[in-house]
Amino acid sequence: MKIKTMGDLDKLREAGLKSLAPKQLKISISMSTCGHALGADILYHELVKEKAKQGLKISIGQTGCSGFCNLEPMAVLRLHGRPPLLYTQVTVKKVKRIIQDIKRKKITKQGLLCTIGSDSVSGEPDPALNNIPDYKEVSPFKDQHRRLLENCGIINPLSVSEYVAMEGYSALYKALYQMDPEVVVDEVIQSGLRGRGGAWFPTGIKWDMARKAQHKEKFVICNADEGDPGAFKDRTIMEGNPFKLFEGIVLAGYAIGSHQGLIYLREEYPHTYEFLNDAVYTAKRYGLLGKNILGSNFNFTLKIIRGGGSYVCGEETALMDSLEGEMGDPRLRPPFPIEKGLWERPTIVNNVETLANIPHIIEHGGESYAGIGTEKAKGTKILSVIGKIKQPGLYEVPLGTNLEHVIFNMAGGPLNGSQIKAVQVGSPFGNFLSGEKLDISLDPETLRSMGSMIGSGVIVVLNQDTCLVDILLHTLSFFVEESCGKCVPCREGVFQMKEIMTAIYEGRSTMEDLTSLHDIGGMIKDFALCALGGGAPSLILNGIRDFRKDFEAHITTGKCSWTS
């Protein structure tokens, strides 16, 4: 069925609401990449078998990842007249128990984390749900501001009706029927949204320039080459709520006057590729992609392209080279992509997270969007907190949230009550901050003033038994591996730095080597062609400055200071 009018959208919303509040018991299993890794598919099939065997009157559905992979597989239980219940680390045995308990009119408490939106159900509070917190009050969801991830792990990611029931596609409808492209761009400028891929360039300004560029063919590229080690926010959005991303992409197309979109997807996400193609197919069937979107005159096609598995292709000009079938070498700028991008056509390249913000901005207005965040950085940011931490996962918080609060209060602090030695914000380029310097605001300006960056929001937590020389060498090896080889400073310089670092790590060096690192690093910073090469040295140089003890221990004794 193609959606052509507001009436169609309303009907779909009704259907979605019914599917989200079903009359009979519904169990939805989280089936993203991480859910699969922990046996979600087995669980799903066992459940289907059990249903047939016992003739159970239940429906079985699926959801996406909510960002806490170690709690997978998760299951959302929907019972009539009650708020949905979220279970974590579900097994076949546990599900059977839950079903049995429900037959006896009981609610299984084991594995039950929280209810989802207890205030959404009217009437008297349910006594059976006493003492069960709502997700807004319970770790790891507590204190989050889930604007982008709100539907992830809750709705069926491939159900258009469920997305519409959660306000989906009303922004696009509004834009197509009531707003001129300039007005859409203005709202985005007003919102203060800045690119979430790491460069933090104002999105509205980029769009405005692309809109004014004169050409009958323009491109919208969604950068889904999520290459920063430790980042999985884009995957979570794509697998948890793909239509939100599509809506953002179509809005971008409408705003700049483009009719073709491409998602450049990371090669390492095979499951996501299949999944997105299913989602594109569904969106086409509903008239949300293709000709006459939502019954308007606007046409837009979207294609998913799998990348080649190269980190540098996350850089926008290298990404376009890759799409043109070339090696992914960054181009010299100017000309900028907004003038001459893909196939020399005006092109905007935006990250998944950036585009997922657009529906909210158009629906509620730029001003309302800018209501949270800091003076210069508006909205929320998804942080990917990993490493030696109790509850690793994705935390969406307003920009300007305190780093210490995120690590200790939201993510549970370091593993086994150990001490934090260093935290890297904005991996792989961000500096390692020492454990005493964590009382800071998470926003691009504050981090830049400390010589670091927020990047794509990866936060790596390291405790006392990690060696900084080891970690820095590891990161440097990554840069050497991923250097495209086009410019000498990066190809040869970073390689030399790695050689010296290896010598230090293995105890074959002298203190003079630290000076050499300084000299080479300074040269690379000045002359490398793109941010990949230019970013590597500062990491090492700041590491030497802040964690000199680790370096000295390696140089003098050939091993880490803590292994003595």
Added chain:
Amino acid sequence: MNEELTEEEKEALKHIALKLETFEKHRGNLIPILQMVQNNLAYLPSEALKIVAQHLGIIESEVYGVATFYNQFRFHPPGKYPVKVCLGTACHVKAGDIILENFERKLEISDGETTPDREFSIERVACVGCCALAPVAIIDETVHGHMAPSKVEGLILRIKLQEEIEEREKKKNEPGQS
């Protein structure tokens, strides 16, 4: 790149030549074509690069240049069960290198190599986006989270057993053989 093609691979190459015709002769199709070839053959033998170059009307070295640039393309046949060990930051700090070492020791090959019987191969990858499950290993597209050195042998054994069972089933179902 000089391995002899097996009969099976020669057959697959013919199939690829047919499939190539469905791709427009457009430079932008180079990477999707190479992905298609690798999907069919599991690697890119030089014979395949030659027909790709012919189809697009570009020289072979250019195809080779692009193919070698990207991490995903392989030039040696991988094992039937490729093992990928993640060494992204999250896996590194949770000792992913020890997992890699264990696979290398158990399978008696190094990173980037294939066992002589072409059953297993090992490669390291940068990040598979399952950081909260670190350390992570992927065997034949299945992600295994929370890896531990002690789990390595079990995983390999399970695959070998599964193979044996399948083999036996196949024999049982083949009529005329006792």
